[in-house]
Amino acid sequence: MTINDSPTDLHSAVDAALSDLAEGERVWAATSLTARAELLGRVRELTGQHAEEWVDAAVSYKRLDPQAPLVGEEWISGPYAMAAGAGSLEHSLLSLAEGRSPLENAHFGVANGRTTVRVLPTSVFDSLLLSGFSAEVWLQPGIGRDEAIRAAGLAQLDPTRTHGIGVVLGAGNITSIAPLDVLYELIAHNRVVALKLNPITNLLLEPLTKVLEPLIAIGAVRILTGGADVGEYLVQHPAVAHVHMTGSAATHDLIVWGHGEDAAARKASGQPRLEKPITSELGGVSPTIVLPGHWSKADLRFQADHIATQRLHNGGYNCVAAQAVVISSEWDQKDDFLRELRAAYEAAPIRSAYYPGSDDRVAAAESTYPDAEHFGGRLLLPGLRGDRSETLLHTEYFAPVLGVVELPGLGADFARAAATTANDEFAGTLGVNVIAHPATIQKLGAAFDILIEQLRYGTIAINAWTGAGFLTAGATWGAYPGHTLDDVQSGIGVVHNALLIDRPERTVVRGPFRPAPRSVLHGEWSLTPKPPWFVSNRTAATTGRRLAAFAAAPGWDKLPAIFASALRG
Template sequence: MTTQTPDTETPQRFPEVDAALDDLAEGEKTWAALPLARRRALLDRIRALSSQHATEWVDAATGVKKLDPSSPLVGEEWLSGPYSMITAATLLAQSIAKLESGQSPLADAKFGTAPGGRSTVKVLPMTTWDSLLLSGYTAEVWLEPGVTETEARATAGLGQKDPTATGGIGVVLGAGNITSIAPLDALYELFAFNRVVALKLNPIMDPMLPVLRKVLAPLVEIGAVRILTGGADVGTYLVHHSQVAHVHMTGSSLTHDAIVFGTGDDGAKRKASGEALLDKPISSELGGVSPTIVLPGKWTKADIAFQAEHVATQRLHNGGYNCVASQVVVVSADWPQKDEFLAALRTALDDAPARVPYYPGSDARVASATSSFPNAERHGPNGGRVLVTDLDPGSYAPLLQTEYFSPVLGVVELPYNGREFARRAVATANEDFIGTLGVNIVAHPDTLAELGSELETLIESLKYGTVAVNAWTALGFLTAGAPWGAFPGHTLDDVQSGIGVVHNAYLIERPERTVARGPFRPAPRSILNREMALTPKPPWFVTNKTAATTGRLMTVFAGAPSWTKLPALFASALRG
């Protein structure tokens, strides 16, 4: 058994990795022989185990994030942890059940059309429960141009259309920020590509190992998954191992380039010449700098306060350590309410709950931002949150080209108003920002009505993997049926936000983007203003006072839906 390790003469060996890969080579045979019914049963067990061990999962995550266990912020760990795993396993099992019966996973899906000859697939809401728990929120997948409804239905299922055609061993390099990313990516490798999985945890997530072993036990038992820990040396050994057929990673573009081309001057030379050191395919989800475009309109004071909290959440959720955290707010310099909105944003940054900067390097990245922008404002407890405003156009570049991955938020002002501002803001998002993972648009319903069909044209022109209108793009992450990843077309030497997608529990072939939409106002103001949305302040808002209780109740409900569980859930949500 031989391996390659970049930039070393005598590679170090890791017997535990060799043993895991030998196990997976045998496990691939078991997986290939496993009929769809058995695979569905495995998913049902994973769903049940995720529910059974949800509290243990959240307790471990709370320790990783250094959260006060009594803080409402623990709600983030319920929703982005076991809740996401339960909903993904549930929907994947339903897709497998469709294939078992000879149907497409999209047999019951509602299709539509979008500009540019695109077909769309509705992925939220899909059930009565969705409509109740996330009232007013929707998501649809826009397929690549030219993909018809007939083709989409026929090709959905990916690797499960021929379960015996396995794809070897895939490595999944897990993320260090959101606890469900690693196990969800392992599921996608297995079910989308029929690859058994060597799942390597980010060292930050090592405390999650005991609970992930319990949740993924059905797959570990049959040899389809092995969970590994260790540092960069283990990861390097693993991805260059001769038994590995494919690599998937979540992280930064710098880590991606180190894996693909190597490090130091030699790595830079390889990248410049396009000579990859990695001798196997790699897919990735890498983040970037996400914009939030605020379209000018006539807002009430309540609208301004709510949307300021919304934008603050987009930055401060999980402490700012999200690949799709909004980093730059794009506003109209000519908007009469601009100063009022920015004042409310400052208040929201000040008032959001305190938290420990748990992610390594956060303080250094904050210091880098304040060094680049000496007039940056400091907000929140101990001044740990940075707001960059009043920039000259020539000073924007570091803000738009550096993913700070910390509580740093900037404001870019563009001239014009109305339609012209919308067009300029979209062009700026496409041309000046690094990364294509997600973009948010915030706009009053009257403004959206004035744009009419041009709104869809603007969405079409945004080259992002998820576009959210009056919602945060993280809703796309939370929606199990939505593909999650960068806009298609990136290459190894210009990877931006990555290559390929994950999640995608309907196993849709050739998705282009996800478009999520939400209500401009929470209930009851939404109802009073004739928006058909019953959702109060969403549980992912960092200012939601009952987020922990609501997140727990949503997770319990997802594990075993029942009408009897709804009253307590709604009561908690309304108090948020």
């Protein structure tokens, strides 16, 4: 639903959408779990049918070359993620409809005193397509296996008890964020949903309307466009019970507290202007911790490419893009590593700065760090220590800016220092990456386990990028628990979580240190070549298209073509 500029049209269109949803809530409450699963299955299928239109819209507003391998990012982080998420939620609802918990057949474990649930791999397909990758959700302390099984399902344990109308304020960067958030509101919280698109993504209105049509048809979803005035009227509307947003902490605080002296007074008194609950995913300054070890030239080259991807994927406009690489100043391969990082940063494809304000944020970083190294509009800030790193660690640039922060120490001493810096100095708690040679992990032993346990982040990726956690449907996605409205950091609550796990603490993702075939030659059980989300992957567009088609309609017959494309990447 497109809203015109006049306040009268604005209000009437929002009112009409919310009126539709009020009726739709009654329909949704009367919809059985089996029927809900069928609706999600239809959404999954429609994602595949309209995937090309979806990707074309993203390519257009992000100003990508339609023939470039970078288009693979749009296939994977758009239709693939959506189809995989819808399919996993569909499976959870079918389990509940049969009287079974979504976790009934899950693999449970224990890590640092917490119960864990494996969310990758969960099928033979997972094991083949993401060979060597794994992910587990750590539950909050004190929650055991039996309680986790009993509580899994969240609001769908009582599907007839709905919870009003939820508003989703969509993101402007990754195109699956908004529709996946819609599904989470609808399923995990049993709320019908008004999705307000970010104006940057208005070209997605048509494909998303087609994809979500089964839910729109029964009145469970409405999609709105428009500017900040529409969002303001929508979130303040008395018919709305809950708000979920993706964006910056500044935008969150504007919604919750207002601006200027009034906002300060409200914060001081603990009386927010938004008089309803809000959850959020707000990004932050994500670190990549590199543990010193003995790396081959091929290791240095691959991991430099890996880190360049962590920063430059989607042009750097990711809430979990790595912004600071934390390395040891005493690592005897530090200079070799930095040389490869510069080369990877320089070799990464140049792309348009499509996200509003990007050039200004790059200029601000350059003003703070005048000795920054330039690579086609991208900045690399090496050799930062002590006070020089403060601005980098406290400011989410949301732009192609990457700093290298050096800390003293080796071995367990460096690991402890890196964890303390990541926890205490970095803004936000959404995601942290840890890169370590397998021999280093083995040598550290318990000290490595302590490092992972001490990191207070919603997603921790070991020899992987936290973006892989975003793509894992069963993983939780969101900040580390404990933030509050007046100190929101990376947000409150989680999304994705297709197994509908109650009271998660974090997701831990693990990947291979080396790509195949080197991984196999060095004893790592992984057949995954260079992942298709790497910015340097030459066949990412073809692989991404084939992965999206597979997620929309899984089948053994699709695997050979996916493998063939992936191996050429």
